[in-house]
Amino acid sequence: MVRKGLEWRSLVPECLRSSFIPKRPAAALEPKKKIKIVAKQSSFQRLSYSDVSNPASPLSPEDLSTSLVGSNLYVFTLAELRLITQGFSSGNFLGEGGFGPVHKGKVDDKLRPGLRAQPVAVKLLDLEGAQGHKEWLAEVIFLGQLRHPHLVKLIGYCCEEEQRTLVYEFMPRGSLENHLFKRFSASLPWLTRLKIAVGAAKGLQFLHEAEKPVIYRDFKASNILLDSDYTAKLSDFGLAKDGPEGDDTHVSTRVMGTQGYAAPEYVMTGHLTAKSDVYSFGVVLLEMLTGRRSVDKTRPSREQNLVDWARSSLNDPRKMARIIDPKLEGQYSPKAAHKAAQLAYQCLRHNPKSRPLMSAVVDTLDALLALTDDIPVAHFVYTAPTEAHLTKRQEDDHRDEAAKKSSSPARDKAAGRYDRRRRSVGVRSPKALTKFGFSDTSLRNKDYARVYQNAAAAARSHGAT
Ligand SMILES: Nc1ncnc2c1ncn2[C@@H]1O[C@H](COP(=O)(O)OP(=O)(O)OP(=O)(O)O)[C@@H](O)[C@H]1O
Ligand SMILES: [Mg+2]
Numbered sequence: 001m002v003r004k005g006l007e008w009r010s011l012v013p014e015c016l017r018s019s020f021i022p023k024r025p026a027a028a029l030e031p032k033k034k035i036k037i038v039a040k041q042s043s044f045q046r047l048s049y050s051d052v053s054n055p056a057s058p059l060s061p062e063d064l065s066t067s068l069v070g071s072n073l074y075v076f077t078l079a080e081l082r083l084i085t086q087g088f089s090s091g092n093f094l095g096e097g098g099f100g101p102v103h104k105g106k107v108d109d110k111l112r113p114g115l116r117a118q119p120v121a122v123k124l125l126d127l128e129g130a131q132g133h134k135e136w137l138a139e140v141i142f143l144g145q146l147r148h149p150h151l152v153k154l155i156g157y158c159c160e161e162e163q164r165t166l167v168y169e170f171m172p173r174g175s176l177e178n179h180l181f182k183r184f185s186a187s188l189p190w191l192t193r194l195k196i197a198v199g200a201a202k203g204l205q206f207l208h209e210a211e212k213p214v215i216y217r218d219f220k221a222s223n224i225l226l227d228s229d230y231t232a233k234l235s236d237f238g239l240a241k242d243g244p245e246g247d248d249t250h251v252s253t254r255v256m257g258t259q260g261y262a263a264p265e266y267v268m269t270g271h272l273t274a275k276s277d278v279y280s281f282g283v284v285l286l287e288m289l290t291g292r293r294s295v296d297k298t299r300p301s302r303e304q305n306l307v308d309w310a311r312s313s314l315n316d317p318r319k320m321a322r323i324i325d326p327k328l329e330g331q332y333s334p335k336a337a338h339k340a341a342q343l344a345y346q347c348l349r350h351n352p353k354s355r356p357l358m359s360a361v362v363d364t365l366d367a368l369l370a371l372t373d374d375i376p377v378a379h380f381v382y383t384a385p386t387e388a389h390l391t392k393r394q395e396d397d398h399r400d401e402a403a404k405k406s407s408s409p410a411r412d413k414a415a416g417r418y419d420r421r422r423r424s425v426g427v428r429s430p431k432a433l434t435k436f437g438f439s440d441t442s443l444r445n446k447d448y449a450r451v452y453q454n455a456a457a458a459a460r461s462h463g464a465t
Helices: 031-042 049-053 061-067 078-084 133-145 176-181 190-209 264-269 274-290 306-313 317-323 334-347 358-368 387-404 409-414 430-435 453-461
Strands: 093-096 101-107 118-124 154-160 163-169 224-226 232-234
Touching: 049 133, 078 101, 078 118, 078 154, 078 163, 133 154, 133 163, 176 224, 176 274, 190 224, 190 232, 190 274, 190 334, 190 358, 264 274, 274 306, 274 334, 274 358, 306 317, 306 334, 317 334, 334 358
Parallel strands: none
Antiparallel strands: 093 101, 101 118, 118 163, 154 163, 224 232
16 A cells, blocks of 8 residues: 555655656746745755655755755766766676665866865666655755765765766775674774764764754664774765754654664654664664674574663673674773663663763763773784775775676666666565565665564554654
């Protein structure tokens, strides 16, 4: 059953739908709407997602770029993106998530005035996939306007016919997920883990404390990207939500997110608060402490859910030592690990009100960076990675990924090798959803579809939007 009001069409302004190439010049737009947009920009207020996703006041692509004019976003053509990624070649393939494939590209200083030469990551919508325009628009609206050292920088976008693309700063060390869980990746040292935790926490704190607060809703290890010095930056704002305003304590929404990371009260009721992000932060902190995935179906049944397995050990230093990541080989501060475990425990509390604010999380973790005197002295020779090592490792990673995925409809089509028309935009087939245990076709992402069936039902019965 497709729920009325949840179809992509109802969420997307008319002129930004799949056939949205503007039929009228920007000057012909109704003056009322123009005034509204200009007023928002002149007061330097962040444009809300609801401002542009309201079907009653559709925005043209020109309006979108005008509205975001202060954000310094570049609008690229697909031909330009093809050029900088060498035709979305498999050699430049970085990986693929729910939105579509990601390729490395190289921008030179002649592409756009003011845009410096740099490597970029180009994320291309998979037109056959589960995500669509809505996620693209959320990314452009949120990440296009929010700037912070711990948020990945959106450089620009492309929107041609039905194709949607996002261009980001390139993050040389990829995602935290790859570092923690890839079988052959070297173990992240203790202090590097703490540095990443502090950085990611600062990113969330910034979102929660913004003038118009943002709930991130998809905090997980794969969405934490790492710069060359392991500075953590949050990516993927496709699920982000403007926080509650005025006296409201929460926003009601469809249950979306990723199994194992989403807060239980949100899963059960669809009520979303900043404390839902705090819970997800607790899960990632636990992943960093234990080196285990939030959900791991390959483990014995009582160990498959990380939070259930670890919770009772977090407040007891002796038990804690038993669950710490063996890949650390004892090279960590027991004092700091115990405090981090207690912090994870607090973030994972069932009652959202008992969870700490992200500002408190940042303060606690920051202090742990100084606890180094009880880290055992290691007897090994450390070779600092050089630029050449890094490049080699990226090349190896790219080769692995490319071998796994030698062809992708989105990449092939963008490269001009593929000409199948897209039949529907972002609505998953009922058959595919049934495979994931869902009867509701409004849940559109393969990951999000993994969120528990009863949760979606509960959210529906609460009249979530
Ligand atoms: N800015 C970037 N710089 C370098 N690599 C990136 C960048 N953005 C994404 N990647 C890589 O591309 C891959 C896919 O990322 P993407 O965010 O699309 O999917 P995901 O996070 O794995 O899944 P999900 O759709 O659930 O978010 C990841 O392996 C990530 O490391
Ligand atoms: Mg991601």
